Amino acid sequence: MEYSFDWSTVVRGWPYLAQGMAMTLFLVVVAMVLGIVIGTLLAMARMFGPKSVQMLAGGYVNLFRSVPLILTIFWFYFLMPPVLRLLTGDPHLTVGAIYSALAAFTLAESAYYCEIMRAGIGSVRGGQMQAAQSVGLTRWQSLRFVILPQAFRNMTPSLINQTVALLKDTSLVYVISLNDFLGAASKLGQRDGRLVEMYLFVAAVYLALCTLGVWLVNYLQKRRGLAET
Secondary structure (H helix, E strand, O other), rough: OOOOOHHHHHHHHHHHHHHHHHHHHHHHHHHHHHHHHHHHHHHHHHHHHHHHHHHHHHHHHHHHOOOOOHHHHHHHHHHHHHHHHHHHOOOOOOOOOHHHHHHHHHHHHHHHHHHHHHHHHHHHHHHHHHHHHHHHHHHHHHHHHHHHHHHHHHHHHHHHHHHHHHHHHHHHHHHHHHHHHHHHHHHHHHHHHHHHHHHHHHHHHHHHHHHHHHHHHHHHHHHHHHHHO
16 A cells, blocks of 8 residues: 655644754753763772772662663652652652653763773873873872873764764653653654654654764764874
8 A cells, every 4th residue: 555655744843843852952962961070970980989989880880881771761750759759758749751861861871971981081091190190280180181181082982972872862751751852753743643754754863963973973083093193
């Protein structure tokens, strides 16, 4: 049976799709920034902290890298409200879908960013730390002003790769009815009976965004290779 495509749904529903895309990009940007900050702290704790701190940070990373992301979202959306009500004594306390998604993405992604940071810091020559300390800098000053700037430059392609993966993972928020790009497209497709067109359009948009990310990674790696020659 032939299928007659009708793309007018995409045109008519574009304002609603734009709102969904805005939510997706908001989740990506906030989770990326907070994830990198927390991931950097975790990486330094695992590499330079006391043994007990290293074990705690390692346990955190292993936990969130082992648990499926969708389960982490469920934790914050369904389990955190009862826990917070018990702790605060407020029977009406709730955790919204946006805050649940942000918490889940931030904590989960920080575990992945931590391992990227560790690799980036490890890629800096060991003598850099000793050289920085020999001119009077403390260990933390050496990390901040000497090691981390070089490490961030080395691991930028890996950070972009992980952010591309985060972009795709944001589609999981449909399980808590958060209106992201995919959720908005699904609702429009169901309303107009044009799910095929909407899903093809969403796939094309994600493909374009991910392709842009891959191109940027390749470009940065090429520039780095030319700089090292």
